Amino acid sequence: MELSILQRVRKPTLDLSPKERRKLWFSPFLKSYLVVFVSYMAMYLVRKNFNIAQNDMISDYGMSLTQLGTIGLGFSITYGVGKTILNYWSGGKNAKNILPLGLLLSGFCILGMGLVMGPSSSQFIMMTILYAASGFFQSGGGSNSVVTITNWTPRNRRGLGVGFWNISHNAGGALAAAVAMFGADYFFGGDVQGMFIFPAVIAIIIAIIGFFMGNDSPEAYGLGTVEDIFEEPVSEEDNAVKENKLTKMEIFKKYVLFNKVIWLLCFANVFLYIVRSGIDQWSTVYAHQILGFSKDVANSGFTMFEIGALVGTCLWGLLSDLFNGRRGAVSCIALIGIVFTLGYYQHADSIFAYKASLFALGFLVFAPQLLIGVAAIGFVPKQGLAAADGVKGTFAYLIGDSFAKIGLGYIAEGNPFFGLDGWTGTFAAIKAAAIACCVLMAIVALFEEIKIKKLARQSLTN
Known part of the structure; x- marks a missing residue:
């Protein structure tokens, strides 16, 4: 019941x-x-x-x-x-x-x-x-x-x-x-x-x-669907679901399990979460134990990371809209910036450098954090969106986030892992994850370009 x-x-x-x-x-x-x-x-x-x-x-x-x-x-x-x-x-x-x-x-x-x-x-x-x-x-x-x-x-x-x-x-x-x-x-x-x-x-x-x-x-208020209200065409995926009367499982199989773009986004999300959670989980500990800052300063850096993310998340979303929905390409720009900013954060020699680098990382990390999810909307019907986002999140947390919390902590304590050890090895792992995520999002960008051009041709026809 x-x-x-x-x-x-x-x-x-x-x-x-x-x-x-x-x-x-x-x-x-x-x-x-x-x-x-x-x-x-x-x-x-x-x-x-x-x-x-x-x-x-x-x-x-x-x-x-x-x-x-x-x-x-x-x-x-x-x-x-x-x-x-x-x-x-x-x-x-x-x-x-x-x-x-x-x-x-x-x-x-x-x-x-x-x-x-x-x-x-x-x-x-x-x-x-x-x-x-x-x-x-x-x-x-x-x-x-x-x-x-x-x-x-x-x-x-x-x-x-x-x-x-x-x-x-x-x-x-x-x-x-x-x-x-x-x-x-x-x-x-x-x-x-x-x-x-x-x-x-x-x-x-x-x-x-x-x-x-x-x-x-x-x-729920008798206003009809959002497509009815704003007089916009129903998506190709939503039309297919309605016309073929697909069940929940059929939608899941067709638009999630066998959707290559969703799988690209899944693996991109894994690498992104190694970056995001690696910074998020260990920034206060690294600042206090290695950089020598007080607990209060370390915690304030964590706050700066979130504030940077807050500022960036709307700006990156707006930028991707201005680029006509090119979420993958915009994500790549931010991921390249992350690789360079990590080095500045790793060797921060002042409170200002520590806070500024975490602010910048928050600003940059939440570009792909937002846009990976928004990119998925364009490749699945509404009825399959929660499941698609869920599978993407499952990969991110079971592999990416878990590695960031256990794997990076293990490396940081000086235990060797594929030649990496200590905090230097931890930062190398985070940088490698950012590069891998960038490569996958570049491939997604190609699929987005095909879809954008197809929609443009349909608009001209209509």
């Missing part, structure tokens, strides 16, 4: 012209958009608080880098597996309400993690289990946000819509440090447990409110 909050509402289209329905579109769109934006932002409050708490968990409980990496690995595995399982399951359900439901359950997991925290092996196991469960519950958030936005926005605004939403996890990441440290300092006397309990309570409150705002499609 399906929960009522997960059932889609589809009302008969109002007897109004498209122009009149466009006037009614904005208010429910804004409410729905705010739910997916704020809910996804809150997911990062109960995800990145772990990164912020790492130095205190080392000093207060004597945890090793390997233990911290193991806890992070638990999240990555369940988040990665959930990306495919949960997003396939969510097909045909109310995509908007998947977010507050996942946030609510994740919030309870992080609340429990803060309550059981301690130095014993049993407490370590409980923290790992709870953080892993939180990862599974969060795994449907991103994909169902994109599905909701795609259902609500016309094609010529979709890049900007997804790009602005992408700010949500940058904002959540940037706020994570302040929220976690504020909660610990003002409510828990500086105890690291407060870095988990306080953000969890905030997440639970946001989730409850989110259930009662907006919906997953304008069809």
